[in-house]
Amino acid sequence: AQSVTQPDIHITVSEGASLELRCNYSYGATPYLFWYVQSPGQGLQLLLKYFSGDTLVQGIKGFEAEFKRSQSSFNLRKPSVHWSDAAEYFCAVRMDSNYQLIWGAGTKLIIKP
């Protein structure tokens, strides 16, 4: 069955440090890939998406993600985090067969001052 894994339940980084959040998926073909961010008590906001083409995609708020087919991964990165980046981050994939998204369990990002 198709699945999405975010191995890190939470990650703590210092303000100004770089960030990488991991996402792995299980699917035979190339899926549609997404990263969302959720601030406490809020809905989800789309950060970026990948369908095809350049495997390094740029998103909002200074985030980028790289699709690696050989590793079935779509990791999210940011070169320098800000305290306002503290939130929950969700990776999601959409298979060709329907419009629904399969969600990872989320990674909570904690920023140390």
Next chain:
Amino acid sequence: EADIYQTPRYLVIGTGKKITLECSQTMGHDKMYWYQQDPGMELHLIHYSYGVNSTEKGDLSSESTVSRIRTEHFPLTLESARPSHTSQYLCASSGTGTGYEQYFGPGTRLTVT
């Protein structure tokens, strides 16, 4: 401005009451979704609709029901609320753009006492 609206944002209600959570979108999207999310946890799809008069149950069994009489409106109803229904409910929509990414409302935090 195109957006997704959910009301109420917060609701505290007693056991046995009937409640309706409202979701409307001005995105012009044909597909809409309801998710249930406990704090700090993953999203669970409970209902979805791909168009007017079309509704389906999602992966997570739910005692709620939905209707889709108008394209822009997708309300969720609980006939008799129970403490086990306490959760956050997120509404989302997607259109026919590339990837069919989903856009989310701010959510309704429901507490059943």
